[in-house]
Amino acid sequence: MLRRTLLALAIATTLVACSKGAQGDKSDKNNASASKKASASEEVTLQVTAEDLITVQNNSLASGPVITGSVQPERRADLRAEISSIVLQVLKENGDVVKRGDLLVRLDDTSIRDSLTSAEEAVRAAGQSFDQAERQFQRLKTLRASGMTSTQQLEDAEIRRNNSQSDLVAAKARSAQARQTLQRTEVRAPFDGIISERKVSAGDTAQIGKELVKVIDPTSMRLQGLVSADRVKDVKSGMPVSFRVNGYGEQDFIGKVRRVDPAANATTRQVEVLVDFVDSNQPKVSGLYAEGRIEAGSTQNLMIKSGALVRDGDKAYAWRVKDGLLRKVSITLGERDPRRGDYVVSTGLSDGDKVVRNPVSTLKDGQKVMLVESAGAAGVAKAAAVMSAPASSATGK
Secondary structure, X not given: OHHHHHHHXXXXXXXXXXXXXXXXXXXXXXXXXXXXXXXXXXXXXXXXXXXXXXXXXXXXXXXXXXXXXXXXXXXEEEEEOOOOXXXXXXXOXXXXXXXXXXXXXXXXXXXXXXXHHHHHHHHHHHHHHHHHHHHHHHHHHHHHHOOOOOHHHHHHHHHHHHHHHHHHHHHHHHHHHHHHHHHOOEEEOOOOEEEEEEOOOOOOEEOOOOEXXXXXXXXXXXXXXXXXXHHHHHOOOOOEXXXXXXXXXXOEEEEEEEEEEEEXXXXXXXXXXXXXXXXXXXXXXXXXXXXXXXXXXXXXXXXXXXXXXXEEOOEEEEEEEEOOEEEXXXXXXXXXXXXXXXXXXXXXXXXXXXXXXXXXXXXOOOOEEEXXXXXXXXXXXXXXXXXXXXXXXXXXX
């Protein structure tokens, strides 16, 4: 009897466990299905801010020859040693601002000062000899007038006076040369500017012609560019030039053609074009690469930024946001603007269309899009609301 009772209890327990297990499996399946639906609903809605989108619109596209080159100062000086000597002191470093006449490099002047002292003593001695010869000549000249001396003695005195005068002039020339050589031991700035490159250090031996320092005037920058010989016929003096300089991002610089070289480069067959900046907005660093276009004319075209493009071989696409949906649109590109890097859109988009600024690979065609306020703008709005709240309400709280 007990065995039957235990068997019945075992069977009942097994049935209850199976029932709970089935219910548990069904509950797990329902939860998984719900989570999948939730994740699917989250995937179909893409939240973007106004900063994530750009508006495609008509902009001016300059038409004219492309110009490439570097920014160089018009006023620059490569200061070199004019004597052979040892560098005693270098007083300026790269980037230091200098004024005209400032001492930059000092060379050893010991032997030159000795030469100057010797030359000055020679001038003093020659001056005394000349004075003595002059007085002797004047005395004999007076005696000759009274017949107390011969003509030969007067002529000999005159010759001695003339030789002494020649010796004095030569001594003064040697003294001036020694003084000038002494001045060459001090290298000074020829104009207001900055030190662009220091070539020597204290203790170096400076031979004649050795480069010591370079001084440039940062306010005299200009673009020394090259234009293809095929387009040089379109370039004329006074034409506006728009270009960008490497290191200054998307900042546009405006210039004007000053001169077109009459001869092309023998190697590259390009023609050098000199471009002046039209205002004070110019880079302060020389040697930077620049690229732009000489504006022989301009047209209005639908433009798109290069960052908004998606490339697939020879094809180009853009992700357009319209009526709350994201669409992958095939577009046809035209000419590229070398100043900004934008492209002309021939087909696929219209003026005023909004596209994703920097598309990523996770975007899906047909995905829903919801425009939300950026976190920065929301924070500013919230702070403004708090600041504008009445003081009484804040006290009451």
